[in-house]
Amino acid sequence: MRKAAITSYLALLASAVSMYHLSEIVLNLRTNSEINIDNWLLTNNIESMHEIMQELTNREEVCDINNTNSNNEIQSFPKYSNLPSLSGSLLSLMLARLGSLLDDDLEGTRRLACLCLTIFFNGLLIPSPPISPASSSSMELSNGNQNHYEGNRVIDFLNSPTWIQPLTTTITNTVSSSNHELVKEHSVLLPYCPLANSFGDQVYRFYGNFIKRLNDSKDQIRLLICETINAWIRLLIPMLTSSTTTIKTSQQLNPVYTAVIEDFLNNLIIHLDDPNSRIRASVSRVLLRINQFAPDLVIKVLNKAKLCHHSSQLCDKLLEFCHSHSQ
Incomplete structure (x- = not known):
């Protein structure tokens, strides 16, 4: 019954983001920085990176994986996503349900839950369909020099009531009067900071579910x-x-956010020493993505891992990238 439910979830989400194959969002929504990371991992033959990219692209040969096809044309992105148009309460319920299915006893259910969550998070990056013919130009997602993610779409969503719920802090100024005090209050917007128990806060704190599945007994679950x-x-x-x-x-x-990211990294780095080279390659992809905004923390955990992992060569290679790309 639960497997049937998660299968329906998968079909619903795929329809909501107007996609036909997972690669449409897994690869095509990458930023230019992410593409450079993946290309570096491929060029340096990091673990089984070629196998990982072959799975994502369904190709037998993987060279320079970017957002273009053999004719140097931009691959089609999903045209639109209805997910950002849903209410925060509904999105929160969907996320909670998918989170519970991640802990299901059946491997098949956990696999589908991973796929659903990948579509779910990526679907929030894609703009909603236009509500009138006059706004049809909003369906244009990218051109040859602009990645779909890069722009204000994500920023707009993270500042929307759906994500943030209007969060204000009150600054109170007391003005003395002859017989009483007048209190003036001013509201100051704090960007992107979701209220406790809001949808945005739920997404941010979802990392605990990832840590559980990184420790899953099935390699395929950990890859997903x-x-x-x-x-x-x-x-x-x-x-x-x-x-x-x-x-x-x-x-x-x-x-x-340092404490949360550091806690997540400490649990993630363990799997860089996994016996399965495909797991090591996948974890490397995650680490270098975190390095985009937290290089000091990534370098710290890699230096620590060198001392206890079976092989320090992978740590050295990743440290080389981190140092060369540190800001």
């Missing part, structure tokens, strides 16, 4: 959850790098 984590990171980067003093992102981790 790594791709889900990549989608989660892609969605959260604007929030994680936001500042309370400016809406402009700095691509550096806001210290407010």
